[in-house]
Amino acid sequence: MLVVPVGARGALPSWLVDAADPVVDPGWLAGALADTGNGGRPGGITNLPVPGRRPRSVVAVGIGDGTPAEVRTCVSIAVRRGQTLAEHGATRLVVALDSAAGPAGPEQLRAAAEAAVLAGYRFRDSSAPHPPRLASVLLVASTADEGAVERGRVAGGSVAWARDLVATPPNTADPAWLADRAVGRLGELDHVRTTVLGPRQLRAGGFGGVLAVGGGSASAPRLVVAAYDPPGAGTAHVVLVGKGITFDTGGISVKTTAGMREMKTDMAGGAAVLAALDAAAALGLPVRVTAVVPFAENHLSGSAYRPGDVVTHVGGRTTEVRNTDAEGRMVLADALAHAHRELAATALVDVATLTGAAKTALGARTGALYATDDALADGLLAAGRAAGEPWWRMPLAEEHVAHLRAQLDSPVADANNAPGNPGATTAALFLQPFTGGLPWAHLDVAGPARAGADHGDTVKGGTGFAVRTLLRWLESGAPGGGTVPG
Structure with a gap:
């Protein structure tokens, strides 16, 4: 299967128009595009069987003006169509990336490589035979930039790993299993050291939030600390913290059945930060970064924590529990405090499926970004634009939130864990005291961490959102994270 990129207003690439023996007649293709209304809109698709020669099928896919985002859409549509044709005998997909807008550059090549890896992603745990898949995807461009393609391939592979972790059923993916997966994968990388704390070490370290949330489950909690420290990385140390709730019943404040169905994905933030470190180490980036993920299952039992309990976190700060379903902030609090107290962090970024309020505010495809440092916020927003992951900065300046701080008050503890609306902002305010005043960004991915349908190179289910931004x-x-070489 050959993919021909169709530019804005139906423009065809010069390599096809000027060819002495084109694989398909340009005039015939232009007529077919007009008949099907394919004017080059990104993702528009026209299928053309080519009898008697190879490839047997030409698929014209809109690429618009050839921006990285439009290339990502074009390649994603092509890969999905290729996987469909694979069930009818196709084995190889060839995607031409040079369009009427010009040759593909490094950003286009990287976007194409990511989409080639991710658009056809599927997670299956079935006794039925898996359908045939493409044996290979070949990207063709006149500009040779193997580095850009490799960065895209590595990024795509790490996002796929995050998706695998999120998609694995919760009766398999308990805290111990996820910790083992992290140790196994990251242990193969240079300059990465992974440590796992079990219940005894968590008690000794004062991780009251993690132990409280995980106390109701037969699967004991774990804390994964994965440190990437390459030679020459400098003194700046970024710590990425991810929420790792392996399944969330809501605890004693139990969720409805509908609210519980997707809760195996409540560890998507933890998967994202581990996958980002995986990619950084695989690419050999000259940056010192550590991922900290508290894995716990929020369950119901006689040992579950209760509304009314007072929990003591790492460092001694206390929380009055008013809602056991506000558990993500309880485990993040411990991890953030541990990062600034024990790991000599110079900047903190946490990623969490934390609040339904963030999804209500921004929808299912945009992440909420809170930050105490403008350079940190600007850097993450720019990274998200480059990665094709949209973020919206939410207010955390004192003039916006001063009146909300009183909602965290508790008569028996330093704060309560359910301060009310606006829920995404009050959750961020709950976490802020645990950051030790370091530059800090909080990424609430409750919406985009999960997808209800395929779009772009995202597939239904866990998305791996935030991996490419980080x-x-x-x-x-x-x-915003300090002086980092490179």
Whole structure:
């Protein structure tokens, strides 16, 4: 199967128009595009069987003006069509990336490689035979930039790993299993050291939030600390913290059945930060970065934590529990405090499927970004634009949130864990005291961490959202995170 990119207003690439023996007659193709209304809109598709020669099928896919985002859409549509044809005998997909807008550059090549890896992603745990898949995807461009393609391939592979972790059923993916997966994969990388804390070490370290949330489950909690420290990385140390709730019943404040169905994905933030570190180490980035993920299952039992309990976190700060379904912030609090107290972090970024309020505010495809440092926020926003992951900065300046701080008050503890609306902002305010005053960004991915349908190179289910943003940010020198070489 050959993919021909169709530019804006139906423009065909010069390599096809000027060819002495084109694989398909340009005039015939132009007529077919007109008949099907394919004017080059990104993702528009026209299928053309080519009898008697190879390839047997030409698929014209809109690429618009050839921006990286439009290339990502074009390649994603092509890969999905190719996987469909694979069930009828196709084995190889060839995607031409040079369009009427000009040759594909490094950003287009990287976007194409990511989409080639991710658009055809599927997770299956079935006794039925898996359908045939494409044996290979070949990207063709006149500009040779193997580095850009490799960065895209690595990024795509790490996002796919995050998706695998999120998609694995919760009766398999308990805290111990996820910790083992992290140790196994990251242990193969240079300059990465992974440590796992079990219940005894968590008690000794004062991780009251993790132990409280995980106390109701037969699967004991774990804390994964994965440190990437390459030679010459400098003194700046970015710590990425991810929420790792392996399944969330809501605890004693139990969820409805409908609210519980997707809760195996409540560890998507933890998967994202581990995958970002995986990619950074695989690419050999000159940056010191550590991923900290508290894995716990929020369950119901006689040992579950209760509304009314007072929990003591790492460092001694206390929380009055008013809602056991506000558990993500309880485990993140411990991890953030551990990062600034024990890991000598110079900047903190946490990623969490934290609040339904963030999804209500921004929808299912945009992440909420809170930050205490403008350079950090600007760097992450720019990284998200480059990665094709949209973010919206939410207010955290004192003039916006001063009146909300009183909602965290508790008569028996330093704060309560359910301060009310606006829920995404009050959750961020709950976490802020645990950051030790370091530059800090909080990424609430409750919406985009899960997808109800395929779009772009995202597939239904866990998306791996935030992995590519964090990787791009680390590649750019982690602005707001201190002085990082490169």
